[in-house]
Amino acid sequence: MSLALFWIFAILTLLFAVGVVVFRSPVSSAMSLVMSFVGLAALFVTLDAFFIAVVQVLVYAGAVMVLFLFIIMLLDLRTEERRPVKLAAWAGGGIVLAGFLVAIARVISSLPGATNTKPEILPGLNDVAQVGVALFRNFNLPFQIIGVLLLVATIGVVVLSRRELK
Amino acid sequence: MTPSFPIEFCVLFLGVVLLLADAFFPDMDKRKLAHIALVWLGGFLVATFFLRPALLWASPAGFYLADPLGIFFKQFALVATMLTLVLAIEYAPVVERAIPGSKPGAGLGEFFILPVFTCAGLMWMASAADFIMIFCALELVTISFYIQVAYLRKCPASLEAGTKFLILGALSTGFLVYGITWIYGLSGQTGLSAIAGAFAGIPAIPQSSQTALLFGLGLVLVALGFKVAAAPFQFWVPDVYHGAPTPVTAFLSVGSKAAGFVVLMRVLGPFLTVPEIETRVITVLQVLAGITLIYGNLAAMPQTNLKRLLGYSSIAHAGYLLMGVASVGSPLAGRAIVFYLVGYLLMTFLAFLILIPVAKAAGGDDIAHFNGLGRRSPGLALAMLLAMLSLAGLPFTVGFLGKFFIFEAAMQEQQYFLVAIGVVTVACGFYYYLKVVRAMYWQPVPVDAAPVEFSPLGRFAAAFLAALILIVGIFPKPILDILP
Numbered sequence: 001m002s003l004a005l006f007w008i009f010a011i012l013t014l015l016f017a018v019g020v021v022v023f024r025s026p027v028s029s030a031m032s033l034v035m036s037f038v039g040l041a042a043l044f045v046t047l048d049a050f051f052i053a054v055v056q057v058l059v060y061a062g063a064v065m066v067l068f069l070f071i072i073m074l075l076d077l078r079t080e081e082r083r084p085v086k087l088a089a090w091a092g093g094g095i096v097l098a099g100f101l102v103a104i105a106r107v108i109s110s111l112p113g114a115t116n117t118k119p120e121i122l123p124g125l126n127d128v129a130q131v132g133v134a135l136f137r138n139f140n141l142p143f144q145i146i147g148v149l150l151l152v153a154t155i156g157v158v159v160l161s162r163r164e165l166k
Numbered sequence: 167m168t169p170s171f172p173i174e175f176c177v178l179f180l181g182v183v184l185l186l187a188d189a190f191f192p193d194m195d196k197r198k199l200a201h202i203a204l205v206w207l208g209g210f211l212v213a214t215f216f217l218r219p220a221l222l223w224a225s226p227a228g229f230y231l232a233d234p235l236g237i238f239f240k241q242f243a244l245v246a247t248m249l250t251l252v253l254a255i256e257y258a259p260v261v262e263r264a265i266p267g268s269k270p271g272a273g274l275g276e277f278f279i280l281p282v283f284t285c286a287g288l289m290w291m292a293s294a295a296d297f298i299m300i301f302c303a304l305e306l307v308t309i310s311f312y313i314q315v316a317y318l319r320k321c322p323a324s325l326e327a328g329t330k331f332l333i334l335g336a337l338s339t340g341f342l343v344y345g346i347t348w349i350y351g352l353s354g355q356t357g358l359s360a361i362a363g364a365f366a367g368i369p370a371i372p373q374s375s376q377t378a379l380l381f382g383l384g385l386v387l388v389a390l391g392f393k394v395a396a397a398p399f400q401f402w403v404p405d406v407y408h409g410a411p412t413p414v415t416a417f418l419s420v421g422s423k424a425a426g427f428v429v430l431m432r433v434l435g436p437f438l439t440v441p442e443i444e445t446r447v448i449t450v451l452q453v454l455a456g457i458t459l460i461y462g463n464l465a466a467m468p469q470t471n472l473k474r475l476l477g478y479s480s481i482a483h484a485g486y487l488l489m490g491v492a493s494v495g496s497p498l499a500g501r502a503i504v505f506y507l508v509g510y511l512l513m514t515f516l517a518f519l520i521l522i523p524v525a526k527a528a529g530g531d532d533i534a535h536f537n538g539l540g541r542r543s544p545g546l547a548l549a550m551l552l553a554m555l556s557l558a559g560l561p562f563t564v565g566f567l568g569k570f571f572i573f574e575a576a577m578q579e580q581q582y583f584l585v586a587i588g589v590v591t592v593a594c595g596f597y598y599y600l601k602v603v604r605a606m607y608w609q610p611v612p613v614d615a616a617p618v619e620f621s622p623l624g625r626f627a628a629a630f631l632a633a634l635i636l637i638v639g640i641f642p643k644p645i646l647d648i649l650p
Binding site (some may be wrong): 001054068077106107108110111112139141142145146148149150153155156159160163164166 | 178182185192201229230266267268271272273276279280283286290296298299301303306309310313316317319326331348373375377378410574591
C-alpha cells in the first residue's frame with residue numbers, strides 16, 4: 001500500500017516539477033510548483049514525518065507560493081515567447097542531463113539497500129517535540145547561524161529594493 | 167547547554183551594534199562606521215592570538231572545531247575583512263553615486279556593515295566540522311555576497327553580476343545539498359569526524375556503497391569548485407568580478423576562495439583515509455587542477471580590463487591551490503596551501519587597492535587607464551608593480567615562494583605532469599601581468615590624465631601590503647612558523 005502511494009506521489013511530484021520548467025506562462029509554472037510541493041508533502045507523510053509534511057504545505061505551498069504569485073502579478077509577467085531552438089545548447093544540456101541520469105542510475109543500481117523497505121519508527125515518539133529538540137538542542141549552533149543569515153537577507157532586501165535609501 | 171563561541175559572536179555583535187548605530191544616528195558620517203569596525207576587528211584579531219586551541223569549547227556534536235588551522239583562518243578572515251573595509255572607504259564616493267539616496271551617504275552604512283557579517287560567516291566556515299555547519303556558514307557568506315555584488319543599483323553591470331551570481335550560486339548550493347544527502351544517507355552521519363569513524367568501521371560502510379559515496383563527494387566537489395572558482399565551474403567569475411564593486415571583488419576573490427579551500431581540505435579529510443577512494447579523488451583533483459591552470463592562464467591573456475584580468479588570474483591561482491590539494495599526501499602540502507593563500511591575500515588586496523584611486527581618476531578600470539602611471543604617481547605605480555610581479559611569481563616576492571612550496575609538495579607526490587603544466591602556465595602569467603607593468607612604465611601619459619588622489623589610510627595600507635609582500639618573500643620563516 002505505502003509503496004504504491006510512494007510511486008503515485010513521487011511520479012506526481014516529478015511530473016509537476018517538469019511542468020514548472022516546461023510551462024510558458026509564469027502562473028502555470030507557479031501552480032505546478034504548488035502541486036509539486038503538495039506531492040512532496042505527501043511523500044513526507046508516507047515516511048511518517050507528519051510535522052514536516054504540514055510545514056511543507058503551510059510554508060512552501062502556502063506562504064512562499066503566495067509570495068511568488070504576488071511577485072508574478074506585480075511584475076505583470078507575460079507568457080514567455082517561444083525562442084528559436086538552439087541546437088548546440090540543447091545538445092550540450094542533453095549530454096549533461098543524460099550523463100547525470102546515467103550516473104544516478106548506476107549509483108542506485110549498485111546500492112544493495114535501495115530496495116529495502118522503510119523501517120518502522122519507534123512508537124510513542126512525538127513528532128513536533130522531536131523536531132524541537134533536534135533544532136534547539138542538538139543543532140543549536142547552525143540554527144543561530146541561520147538566524148544571522150536571515151538578518152543579512154533582510155538587510156539585503158531593504159538595501160536592494162527601497163526606492164530611495166535614507 | 168548553549169555553547170559560547172567568543173570570537174564569532176563578538177564579530178556578530180559588532181555588526182549588530184553598527185547596524186543600530188547606522189539606524190539611530192542617521193546624520194553621522196557613515197565612514198565613521200567603517201573606522202569603528204576597523205578598530206574593533208583589529209582588537210578581535212589581537213584577541214585571536216590569545217586563543218589556545220585547547221581552551222576553546224569543543225562541541226559534543228562536533229559542529230565546531232577550533233584547531234590551529236581554524237584559528238589561523240579566523241585571523242585570515244579578520245585581516246581580509248579589515249582590508250576590505252579600507253578598500254570600501256576608498257570606494258565610498260562611487261557607491262554614493264551609484265545608489266539612489268535621499269541625501270549623500272545614504273545606504274553607505276550597510277556597505278560597510280555587510281562585510282562584518284560576511285566575516286562572521288567566514289570564521290564559522292573555518293571552524294566547521296559538520297556538513298550542516300558547513301552548509302549554514304557557507305550560505306551566510308554566499309548570501310551576503312549576493313547583496314554586496316549587486317550593491318551598485320544604478321549600474322547595470324553590478325545588477326547583472328548580482329543576478330548571475332545568485333542563479334549560479336543557487337545551482338551550486340543545490341549540488342552541495344544533494345551531495346550531502348547522499349553522504350548522509352550512506353554513512354548516517356553529517357559530522358566529518360563521525361564520517362571518518364564510519365570509514366574506520368564504526369559503524370561500517372559496506373563496500374558496495376562506495377560508488378554512491380563517491381557520487382555524493384563528487385557533487386560536493388562541484389559546489390566547492392564553484393566557490394573557489396575552479397574550472398569547469400568558473401563561468402560566473404569574469405562577469406561577477408567585473409560587475410561587482412571593487413572592494414567586494416577583492417573580498418570575494420580572497421575570502422570566499424580561502425574559506426572554500428579550508429572547507430575542501432576538511433571535507434576531503436575523512437575520504438582520504440580510504441585508499442581506494444583516495445586514488446580516485448586525487449585523480450579528480452589532478453584533472454580539475456590541470457584544467458583550471460590551463461583555462462585561467464590562457465583566458466587571462468587577451469583581457470584588457472584589469473578587473474576581468476584579475477578574475478581570470480583568480481581562476482589560475484585556484485589551479486595552483488588545487489595542485490596543492492591534489493598533493494595532499496605530502497606533509498608539505500597543507501602548509502604550502504596556507505602560505506599560498508596568505509600570499510594571495512597580500513597581492514590581490516594590494517592590486518585592488520591601487521586600482522580604486524586609479525579608476526577614480528581615470529574613470530574606468532581598463533589596463534589602458536594605467537597608462538603612464540609610473541610618471542603620474544610613481545609611488546602607486548611601484549606598489550602596483552610589486553603586486554603584479556608577485557602575482558606573476560617573480561623571486562623575492564611572496565608569490566614566488568607560494569608557487570615554489572606548492573610545486574615542492576607536488577614533486578614530492580610525483581605529480582610531474584601537473585608541475586610541468588604549472589611551470590608553463592606561470593610563464594603565460596608573466597605575459598598578462600606584465601601587460602599592466604608595460605602600461606604603467608612604457609606608455610605615454612594621456613593628455614587628459616587627472617591627478618590620482620589617495621587617502622592617507624589607503625596609502626598606509628598599500629605601503630604595509632607592499633612591504634609584507636617583500637618581507638615575507640625574503641624571510642618566509644616567521645610566517646611559516648606561525649602556520650599550523
